[in-house]
Amino acid sequence: MSVPFDPAQHQASTVCLPPGSWATVLDCLCDHFKAISREQWLDRIARGRVLDAQGAPIDVGLAYKPGLRIHYFREVPNEKPIPVQEHILHVDEHLVVADKPHFLPVTPTGEYVEHTLLRRLIRRLDNPHLVPLHRIDRHTAGLVLFSANPQSRSAYQQLFPTRQIDKHYQAIARALPQLEFPRVHKSRLVNGEPFFRMQEVPGVSNSETIARVLEKNGEWWRYGLSPVTGKTHQLRVHMTALGASICNDPFYPQIVQGPDDYARPLKLLAHNLRFNDPLDGQERYFESRLTLDW
Structure with a gap:
């Protein structure tokens, strides 16, 4: 029996795609999150770090549709360590x-x-x-x-x-x-x-x-x-x-x-x-x- 994907449990962020005229989900994400380059989104998609509403990795050519729920995992390149211990x-x-x-x-x-x-x-x-x-x-x-x-x-x-x-x-x-x-x-x-x-x-x-x-x-x-x-x-x-x-x-x-x-x-x-x-x-x-x- 499969377990439904819960993005909160997997620490994924969720975006509901806004209205627009983009051809693909990739195009929408690139335009919506301007601080993240297209190359970074392509890399995340290739590594299965961008998911559909059911928790399955999306294809790079997935067609855009307004209201589509997309889960993605935030990443910070070269994140600086914090030298303290919990x-x-x-x-x-x-x-x-x-x-x-x-x-x-x-x-x-x-x-x-x-x-x-x-x-x-x-x-x-x-x-x-x-x-x-x-x-x-x-x-x-x-x-x-x-x-x-x-x-x-x-x-x-x-x-x-x-x-x-x-x-x-x-x-x-x-x-x-x-x-x-x-x-x-x-x-x-x-x-x-x-x-x-x-x-x-x-x-x-x-x-x-x-x-x-x-x-x-x-x-x-x-x-x-x-x-x-x-x-x-x-x-x-x-x-x-x-x-x-x-x-x-x-x-x-x-x-x-x-x-x-x-x-x-x-x-x-x-x-x-x-x-x-x-x-x-x-x-x-x-x-x-x-x-x-x-």
Whole structure:
């Protein structure tokens, strides 16, 4: 009995071909993805890295048809290694918990494909079914949960939008003696400029963070941050709004140009997670083994 192809399990990307007058799927892909040369698409097709909706390799002359679903595997020529090492904290039939180091992306994006936490774990555990249940920034370190079993995936995915999971972070930033803690910071976050940054704007709040002071060390404090919502860069933007951007943040309050400085990581750590397991109701608690040095 054949098993239906699931592109998500095989880490393939999917494109639904747009309306147009191309003769072949190849012509459409070349025009739609201008950063990828025709020679590269020909090479991928020849190696069976471009598939039809059923998961079968396409022929180079496959006729174009609007709405046709095509799966393809992202590749980055000469991908630069990231010299950091992830650690696996827990593995069972349904769940994998990993400690992600700073600078390592969770999933393939931009110039990173193989050097991502997801691809590394798939290779280490020999499990192509791994799917991250949530994301943390490339610059942030700490806990990431992965679903290891498609049969139970939806139960774990529901923990996040229904806010049934407690997430706690630690951050090091400048002291804020003029403010009272603990405190709640709410704001409206929208996409900013450039596209990868977020910004606060007037309007109904869509983000909320609870901030505490865990430890004081002169002009630097260790903060405990509990995101009630999960907006992109939420903790980084909220700390900047309070007047204390997280130490070594390359995006806030200003963009810092240049390559990654592995000696100066963002001082933000996804420290612990707590939830009731949706399968058996047992309380689950995971804590990062990583630390933020002063």
